Amino acid sequence: MAGFRSLARRVRDPRLVAAERRTSLRRCLEHFAPYGHRATWHHLCVRHGMSPHDRHPRPDQLLAAIEELEEARRVWQVYEARFADRRKREKRDGVRKPTPMDDWHRRTWGGFGVAWCEDPARHPDDRLADVLRRLTTALDSGPGDGCPVCASPRVVWHDDLGHEPASGPVCATCGILVPPPALSQRALARALTGGGEPDGVPGQRAGERRAGASGRGGRAGDAGRALVDSAGRTHHAEQALRNQHA
Ligand SMILES: [Zn+2]
Numbered sequence: 001m002a003g004f005r006s007l008a009r010r011v012r013d014p015r016l017v018a019a020e021r022r023t024s025l026r027r028c029l030e031h032f033a034p035y036g037h038r039a040t041w042h043h044l045c046v047r048h049g050m051s052p053h054d055r056h057p058r059p060d061q062l063l064a065a066i067e068e069l070e071e072a073r074r075v076w077q078v079y080e081a082r083f084a085d086r087r088k089r090e091k092r093d094g095v096r097k098p099t100p101m102d103d104w105h106r107r108t109w110g111g112f113g114v115a116w117c118e119d120p121a122r123h124p125d126d127r128l129a130d131v132l133r134r135l136t137t138a139l140d141s142g143p144g145d146g147c148p149v150c151a152s153p154r155v156v157w158h159d160d161l162g163h164e165p166a167s168g169p170v171c172a173t174c175g176i177l178v179p180p181p182a183l184s185q186r187a188l189a190r191a192l193t194g195g196g197e198p199d200g201v202p203g204q205r206a207g208e209r210r211a212g213a214s215g216r217g218g219r220a221g222d223a224g225r226a227l228v229d230s231a232g233r234t235h236h237a238e239q240a241l242r243n244q245h246a
Contacts, residue, residue, distance in 0.1 A: 004031040004073070011066040018056040025062055025069075032073045032111045034128060035176070036163070039117035043128065044068065072128035076111040079136040101139070101181040107164065108179075115149060115176040116163050122175035124149055135182075143184040147171035155187060156195035 002010075010016060010024035026041060033040035042052060044065040050057040083105060108114045115135055117123040124131045131149050138148030146153045152173035159167045161177065169178045169191040180188065 001030070002027065004028055007031075008066050008070060011062055014059070018059065018062070021059070021062050022055065022057055025066055028066065028069060032069065032076070033113065034072060034076070034111055034115050034132060035117040035123045036113045036120075038120035039123045040069075040128075042120045043123050046125075047127070068128055072132050073111060075129045075132045075136065076114065079132075079139070080105075080109070080111075082140075099181070104179050104181055113163065113177075114179070116161070117175045118158070118161050118163070118170065118177065119175060124174045124176065135179075138182050139179065143182060143187070145184050145187045147174060147176065147178055148182045149176055150174040153187075153190075154195050155183065155191045157191045 007024045007028045011021050011028070013021065016024075025044070029037045029040050035043060044050070045052045047068065048061045048065045050061050050065070087102070115124075115131065134149050138144055147155055150171060150173050152171055154172040155169045155178055156172050157167070158170045158177075161168060161170075163177060168180060169183055169188065170176070171178055172195055183191070
């Protein structure tokens with residue numbers, strides 16, 4: 001399989017027809033696609049004025065798209081190199097126990113689906129490199145209370161994602177699947193009970209509506225109460241909270 005860099009050269013090659021250059025751009029997404037293949041393609045098309053189904057985009061559109069993708073890839077590679085160095089140091093110092101962050105990195109290494117967007121047409125609007133800078137800053141800083149990309153507190157747990165794993169916290173504002181290690185225990189518990197405002201807004205949580213619980217809540221104790229109606233959800237909820245303290 002051709003590598004990212006040789007495919008990027010083909011996107012820039014003026015000797016190739018537009019359809020071949022476009023195909024090479026799409027194949028770059030097999031190597032690096034922060035939102036997943038379809039959503040990243042949709043993002044590049046929207047940002048650079050291409051129709052997702054137009055087989056003959058203009059060369060300037062293709063060039064702008066590959067530049068955006070390469071810039072984002074450099075941001076991600078710098079972050080991954082930093083993460084790998086840190087793990088190497090920890091191993092040398094005897095800290096060998098794998099963490100939830102290690103597990104997440106193992107599944108997303110190289111930058112595929114690091115901010116997975118389930119709906120290809122729903123993703124952050126900003127330049128990819130800016131989104132990844134915010135994400136990597138958040139991952140470096142430890143668990144937070146909201147979406148690491150748009151800072152929204154509206155993060156809701158989903159169980160039916162076309163993604164491995166199929167469960168996880170999704171930002172209801174920008175659409176990304178938030179890396180679970182980037183969320184605090186409190187934010188995860190809130191997501192598991194259906195999201196909502198940080199201090200609790202009565203009657204607005206999906207989990208409460210499903211479980212018929214009363215309006216108070218948004219804390220870990222409520223998560224347990226609200227989740228008894230679904231065995232799968234309970235399983236994933238417990239695992240997520242357990243991982244948070246692993
Ligand atoms: Zn968001």
